[in-house]
Amino acid sequence: MTDPANQAPNYETDALIADDIDAYLDQHQNKSLLRFITCGSVDDGKSTLIGRLLYDSKMIFEDQLAALESDSKKVGTQGQDIDFALLVDGLAAEREQGITIDVAYRFFATEKRKFIVADTPGHEQYTRNMVTGASTADCAIILVDARKGMLVQTRRHSYLAHLLGIKHLVLAVNKMDLVEYSQDVFDGIVADYTAFADSIGIEAFTAIPISGFKGDNITAAASENTPWYSGPALIDHLETIEIANTTAQEQAFRMPVQWVNRPNLDFRGFSGLVSTGSVAPGDTVRIVPSGKTSTVKSVVTFDGEQDEAVAGQSVTITLDDEVDCSRGDVIAAADNPPEASDQFEATIVWMDEEALKPGRGYWLKLASQMVTATVQEPKYEINVNSVGGADERLAAKTLALNSIGVSEIRTDRPVTFEPYADSRSLGGFILIDKITNATVGAGMLNFSLRRASNVHWQATTITRDDHADLKNQRPRVLWFTGLSGSGKSTIANAVEQRLNLMNRHTFLLDGDNVRHGLNKDLGFTEADRIENIRRVGEVAKLMTDAGLIVLTAFISPFRAERDMVRSMMDECEFIEIFVDTPLDVAEKRDVKGLYKKARSGELKNFTGIDSPYEAPDTPEIRVNTVEMTVEEAADHIVSQIMPLK
Secondary structure, three states, X not given: OOXXXXXXXXXXXXXXXXXXXXXXXXXXXXXXXXEEEEEEOOOOOHHHHHHHHHHHOOOOOHHHHHHHHHHHHHHOOOOOOOOHHHHOOOOHHHHHHOOOOOOEEEEEEOOOEEEEEEEOOXXXXXXXXXXXXXXXXXXXXXXXXXXXXXXXXXXXXXHHHHHOOOOEEEEEEEOHHHHOOOHHHHHHHHHHHHHHHHHHOOOOOEEEEOEOOOOEOOOOOOOOOOOOOOOOOHHHHHOOOOOHHHHHOOOOOEEEOOEEEEEEOOEEEEEEEOOEOEEOOOOEEEEEOOOOEEEEEEEEEOOEEEOOEEOOOEEEEEEOOOOOOOOOOEEEEOOOOOEEEEEEXXXXXXXXXXXXXXOOEEEEEEOOEEEEEEEOOOOEEEEOOOOOOOOEEEOOXXXXXXXXXXXXXXXXXXXXXXXXXXXXXXXXXXXXXXXXOOEEEEEEEEEEOHHHHHOOOOOOOOOHHHHHHHHOOOOEEEEEEOOOOOOHHHHHHHHHHHHHHOOOOEEEEEHHHHOOOOOOOOOOOHHHHHHHHHHHHHHHHHHHHOOOEEEEEOOOOOHHHHHHHHHHOOOOOEEEEEEEOOHHHHHHHOOOOHHHHHHHOOOOOOEOOOEOOOXXXXXXXXXXXXXXXXXXXXXXXXXXXXXXX
């Protein structure tokens, strides 16, 4: 079959675009919009397929086509023929290597529907970019090279698409022209994929034999090269897929509040995107997590008030009552509200070069909510590369780049959520590194842990203020941090002696002493160090509740964990004291002989040698033990923290 694109056709775009752009836009305004992704292994033809869709749907202007023909001759991979992949591979590195690196989004339309397609990378190292593209997709086209059959990335991307809740999957067996349009080859690949799909819970998919380069079964079915295939063309199938917004409108009403809209004293509204359901004036709604109820007074858009808002619309809602509602809250149907919890089981896709640090605090962003979350050591990692399927569970201490695992997550306050299987908007989240602000992970909440709803704070009559007043002092945490051998414990002991002489009620938590009891089960890996500090922080918090002045002497090498402890305390109660001693000076002291062992390799993960120490940026107090004696340092600290009442 001859491809008309390779015969320099008389290519003309929709004349209406040039003649009357307003009429063209009006024509497309009411068409439904389908978001889909193309994914699969390297060089399966994803970019070529999208380029073909753009070409056949007349979405390329004449000057773009001329540039494409020129680029195809210079850097194309199809000889003198048009290389459709160049329409999508926009990065220089992509064109040089003939691969997709970043997610590329393209728009096109047919007579029946509008489309946004995301071309996602096939390389394993760019799996995180595939997750980004899949997070908003209604459909995934899994491409398979007919010559190679199913590969590791075919399984990986299929599993991720299923995990991310994409209901509609298309198995596009591409490059059929390179296997002589063999039905046996096609049937064999479909049989292999069917067995794999069954193993991971994919209930249905549509298989289509195509040639992205030649155009077989892309926009027109019944290609003369595949007389044995009687199914729909790819574009015909995409035009009939049910769109998520249609299904979302049938669910209970949910709207995460993005912004409290107060343009003047007479107007107070709550703005956001309706994620599911519909809402109209007179509806009774509930604010979650507070539980307060009210009635919708009006639904307002840029064009004014309207009778109803449905899933997919951004609106402002006003209420009859002056209820407490702010960014991060969710306005929901009063008789069917979502849950709120602070402990969950979640499936996490790790997206950072630096591995997950269990116990470390990360920002968790879910809808419009932002909280601090700690991820526990994974229950298991999912091996998506196993030949028999993606259900093999591997033991794991952490998650590396592109790993998928299941872990428990704790947040510092309740968040409003729904299981990801029920709601993408209230079940999907990202994890953000607090130091770099980089997105390091994406996840799906599976369910809240039962103990989260069963464990409550017990109200007590005697408060922490009562404890402090009885001791005639203000609770404090004096957090000494510095390298081993810097003098933390010695100086902390001297400070406690001085406070004791002043009739202050104190307690000293020393790093070595705590590891003999409370933390004797912990080693010195980065994860264990994080957990060590978390436990000490919890103990210090309880002691301040008792009205004590707590002194702690720990290396506590990571800023994130020191900040985590600071966040546990009331304002101004956490005082970071940096015992600033150069490494060479601390090593010369080597009172315990630890540096010598670390240098010889007998002691692993030793701070300053083969494990980092992150010095405080802005400690409340800094003492230099090269310039000051122990007595001078202790006197300086006491003078800085006085008065204690």
